[in-house]
Amino acid sequence: MKLLEATTENINSAVQVLKDGGLVAFPTETVYGIGANGFDPIAVAKIFEVKKRPAFNPLILHISSIEMLDKIAEYSNSKIKFLIDKFWPGPLTLILPKKEIVPYIVTSGLETVAVRMPNNKVALELISKLGKPIAAPSANSFSRLSPTKAEHVVNQLGENIDIILDGGNCQVGVESTIIEILEDKQLILRPGGIPTEEIEKAIGKLSGSENVINPNSPGQLQIHYAPKIPIKFYSESELEANKNKKIGVIFFNESKFENHFDVIKILSKTGDLREAASKLFAFLHELENLNLDLILVEPVEKSNLGIAIMDRLTKAVNKYL
């Protein structure tokens, strides 16, 4: 770990770390973020590993320009354009339909992506020099307080981050306000740095208290992806019970009984949980679109990222019990 003052030279080093698939902690106006190249699924998987989250949670993509937004999301709605004009750069996150280039590990499998343009010179320079969005949650370990100084990041996650850019204190100090505008309603998913009333003044009444995301209990969020077709854990007895069905299988590191199945996917040939995590959601999406009757997925060991992988799979399997 290197703790560096956020000079142009050090920002350049941080850009190189991101290009190489590493992690950089950086200041934004809300809190410090732990960031990875948002187009690099394995680098994004590292974020979950380092934060020791027991579950995947969709991440915010941080952008530095509207051209970058055009690459990653759809936003034809005039109210969305209005909010962008009025509040970006700033502590407002918009949930938008994602484009294909955004890896599913960023969105935890959802078809929408959370995006914002931070109002912080260091963050904007880092993102624009990388030339790609940075996926970043707050740089605290799971269930601890969000960091508003570089020192907080050092204390909580220091040893596992390649570079921590010290850009002083975060001015806003609370997370961004999250808004989603749908055809028939406009929702506030999380109150934050921009007051609800200001947004309502701009675009009218928001609903969503019934939907409010409690950032302290990520497991409770009602924003989880599960495949459209039934999914079960792989076992000899499930195989036997589903003999005549069209089955797609996701194995962890090697395939067993190849000829039983219509499609076989391997999460990581070398048994690397980080690679497995980076592919999980993409495989589920691929299989759910193949006209199969059933997905069978092999359980992985419940350590490191395996805990988050099994959390996600268990929730998906439970849906079809």
Ligand code: AMP
């Ligand atoms: P943080 O990165 O800690 O500021 O947290 C990001 C918040 O945005 C989390 O509470 C996520 O659940 C929420 N979020 C991210 N992507 C989406 C999405 N596509 N739909 C709804 N909420 C999202």
Ligand code: MG
């Ligand atoms: Mg957080």
